[in-house]
Amino acid sequence: MTSGRVTIADVARRAGVSTAAVSKVVRGAYGVSAEMQAKVTQAIDELGYRPHAAARALRGRTYTLGVMLSDTRNPFFPDIIEGVTDRLGDTEYQVLLGPGGIEPKTQARMTDAMIDRSMDGLILISPVMTDAELTAIATATPVVVVGRHGGAAAYDAVVDDDVMGARLVVDHLVGLGHTRISHITHLERARAQGLPHTVRAEGYRQAMRAHGLADDVLATSFTEVGGFEGARELLARADRPTAIFAGADIAALGVLRAADEAGLSVPEDLSVAGYDNIGIASLKRISLTSVDQDGHVIGATAARLLVERIEGRTRSVTSSVSPTLIVRGTTGRPRP
Amino acid sequence: MTSGRVTIADVARRAGVSTAAVSKVVRGAYGVSAEMQAKVTQAIDELGYRPHAAARALRGRTYTLGVMLSDTRNPFFPDIIEGVTDRLGDTEYQVLLGPGGIEPKTQARMTDAMIDRSMDGLILISPVMTDAELTAIATATPVVVVGRHGGAAAYDAVVDDDVMGARLVVDHLVGLGHTRISHITHLERARAQGLPHTVRAEGYRQAMRAHGLADDVLATSFTEVGGFEGARELLARADRPTAIFAGADIAALGVLRAADEAGLSVPEDLSVAGYDNIGIASLKRISLTSVDQDGHVIGATAARLLVERIEGRTRSVTSSVSPTLIVRGTTGRPRP
DNA sequence: GTCTTCGTGTAGAACGTTCTCCATTGGTAG
DNA sequence: CTACCAATGGAGAACGTTCTACACGAAGAC
Incomplete structure (x- = not known):
């Protein structure tokens, strides 16, 4: 299988030097004369030598x-x-x-x-x-x-800076006149801390409080279905929100679908914002307000x-x- | 750095056997007694040994x-x-x-x-x-x-079966009454053959011919921008197509944007079909007719x-x- | 002239596995 | 009781690199 592989020994033989010398040249290490450098690089080119990463792994880098x-x-x-x-x-x-x-x-x-x-x-x-x-x-x-x-x-x-991102959204929505703004976040099973969705939810809460508004967080999942089901629940309420801020664009797409199915027009009946500014968000057909992370x-x-x-x-x-x-x-x- | 790594030698020492024996057990190779098996697996568990893939690479598999x-x-x-x-x-x-x-x-x-x-x-x-x-x-x-x-x-x-996929689309569009159906494909710079887009384009041509219709293929690229620019060119023509079949859904999304910008309503003024059935295609807001590949x-x-x-x-x-x-x-x- | 020092090249031991023999053992056929 | 065989465990050589020593010669310092 690996019969054809060119090794460092082949190069050394061809150039008439030791394998150690070839190794030095390959790695650009200290202690090589210009002549040696030339001889070896020529041999490498002629044979088409590529260092075997797995072998390297045993001693040094794998790159x-x-x-x-x-x-x-x-x-x-x-x-x-x-x-x-x-x-x-x-x-x-x-x-x-x-x-x-x-x-x-x-x-x-x-x-x-x-x-x-x-x-x-x-x-x-x-x-x-x-x-x-x-x-x-x-x-x-x-x-x-x-x-x-x-x-x-x-x-x-x-x-x-997810706190800032969430604040940007809330400020924008409040600026438009919204007061009932709900947030859809991701439900985590594990005990991990500091995940983006947690911080975004916290940023949302802080920003709402700063405006003197009541917060309302619903945890489903950051998927299209998660956004859909979360929104369906929120929209079924008597005092349903006038704006939904989803913690991720994929979820926001689900929110849009729920709005469509509920016969609500966006943004007249419901404003929707996401997070991540994924490629599709810019499509005319979607045109989703979102937070861009670069x-x-x-x-x-x-x-x-x-x-x-x-x-x-x-x-x-x-x-x-x-x-x-x-x-x-x-x-x-x-x-x- | 790798100081803490547990090696096969550590396991062998712990179990009081040779490294060769441990290797056999790990690989499930022939020639191991039940007793040996037990001793070694216990030692492996106790030490938390995992074979070093890079070292394996030098002799056998890397998995x-x-x-x-x-x-x-x-x-x-x-x-x-x-x-x-x-x-x-x-x-x-x-x-x-x-x-x-x-x-x-x-x-x-x-x-x-x-x-x-x-x-x-x-x-x-x-x-x-x-x-x-x-x-x-x-x-x-x-x-x-x-x-x-x-x-x-x-x-x-x-x-x-891209030929079949293209035929499905053409048959569907013809069945709806379309006769001017254009296809947007991907322009390849390299000399590679048999790539999906090539075969899809060929399938499209075959299917059009089978219906006695003239084909019309435009090569841009399988990106949102590629679809957009291709569609803009097609829609600017005097006898513009009534349907555009894009060889990939991403390109079809670009076609939709072009239709929007041209003030054409879909599907009344223009039918659009894609290929790949990506997740977003099923969103209500997009609702893109597409070929599903599983x-x-x-x-x-x-x-x-x-x-x-x-x-x-x-x-x-x-x-x-x-x-x-x-x-x-x-x-x-x-x-x- | 001798002693350092420096620059360059090489020998050979790792690295952590696998794998090919080979040695030992116990059982069984004759 | 001998001869053979199958089953099991081990020694040690690979695999293709890097890297630590060290050897060698030339150049400079005294």
Whole structure:
């Protein structure tokens, strides 16, 4: 099978030097003459040599970074991934994605698998696990956590300022004249803290209080169905809200469907706002008011922090990205 | 860094046996007594030993399967991935995804990287490369190609019957009374053959011919913008089509936007159909008529074929999945 | 001239597995 | 009682790298 593989020994033989010398050239290490450099690179090119990452793993780097995805379906992830790969495009690092699933158990299995494959570092996107578990992982390998607030000392964190994002939405809706504004959030089974939806819900509560309004939070799930069912419940009430702020755009899409089915027109009868500003939100047919997180920047920042940490930084860093509100057609003045 | 790692030697010491014996137990190999089995598994549990995949790579399996994604943004991929992981869930194999990008160059780089990391097998989703390149990869490691027609002998293939899918759409539109039906396809820069969009376009042509109608294919790209610009061009014509069949749902969404901006109502002035039946297509607000591929089945089939091939099958297999047409609100009778 | 020092190259031991022999044991056929 | 065999466990060589020593020569300092 691997019969055809060109090894470092082949290159060394061809160039008439030792394998150690070839290794130095490949790694750009100290102590190589210009002549040696030339000889070896020529041999490498002639033979088409590529270092065997798995073999490297046993001694040094693998030049592999892992990104654990908690939910492959979330349309917001591609932005982050693109940010990561763009940032890493001209480096030697390769990015591999691990579908971790929604369950804490499967996520733990995936991170273990990544560590077992000696990845040089891990980016965990909205991981659902305790701080203790997170710290345990971070002692085994450099870690950057995306989307969880209150990061610990052992790892870096990149977060969206979710409190601010929620406030932007509430301020906007109140500015339009709404007073009965409900919030749909995600119900978490695990004991993880500082997850985006929790913080968004808290930001929503704070903002409502600041305006002297009563808050109303309903927990379903961040899926189209979750948004649909949550909205159906809210809209069935006698004093139904005039605006619904969903903690994620996918859920907001479900809210829109519920409004359609209930025969309510948006935004006249009901204003709807989401969070994440996913691609579809900008489609004329949807035109969803949403909070934009700039996933590209988040991904690029995570990649930068991870490489820094791999290359020696030990002091922990938390980077916060400010969201912006994108006002579109699903929010407007309530009927008097 | 890796100081804390429990190795096979630790387990062997603890159980009072040789490392070779532990290896046998771990792999479930032949020649282990019940007693040995018990001793070793106990030691493994006590120490929390997990085999180091990178070290394994040097001699045997890595139990890692790679899935190369040609485009992370395509909302159809999560279905395939879920099919793969579901199928592999209770096996020892781990799935890692490689964002290969749209460029042939970056895709080649990614497949190389996966081979260098000694993955046991690769699933390539709509790879953009020549058959020769594909065959070269397939000689290095087991390969299953998803979404490319006309697979070669060196690898397995899972394809959607795109000719049939295109015919379903055309038949449906003709049945409604349309005669001027245009098709938007994806313009390929590379010399790859048998890609889905090519086959869909060909299926469209065949079906139109079968109905005695003139075909009209416009090549832009399978993106929202691609669909938008293509539709804008088509709708600016004097004898503009009464129906547009986009080769992918994302492009169809762009077509809808173009229709909105042109002040055309759907489906009265323009019928629109897509391909892939992505999640959003079923939203009331979109309600896009589309061809459903059952990505879950495709992914699961690909995973099954790959494992079979890894475990010894050499005869090449091509599995074809039949699509179904999901009729929704964006298609209807043309104005007389 | 001898002693350092520096720059360059190499030998050879890791790294954590798997896998091919080989040795030992106990049982059974003759 | 011998000869053979099957079943089990172990020794030790791979696998393809990196990395720590160290050797060697040239150049400079005294």
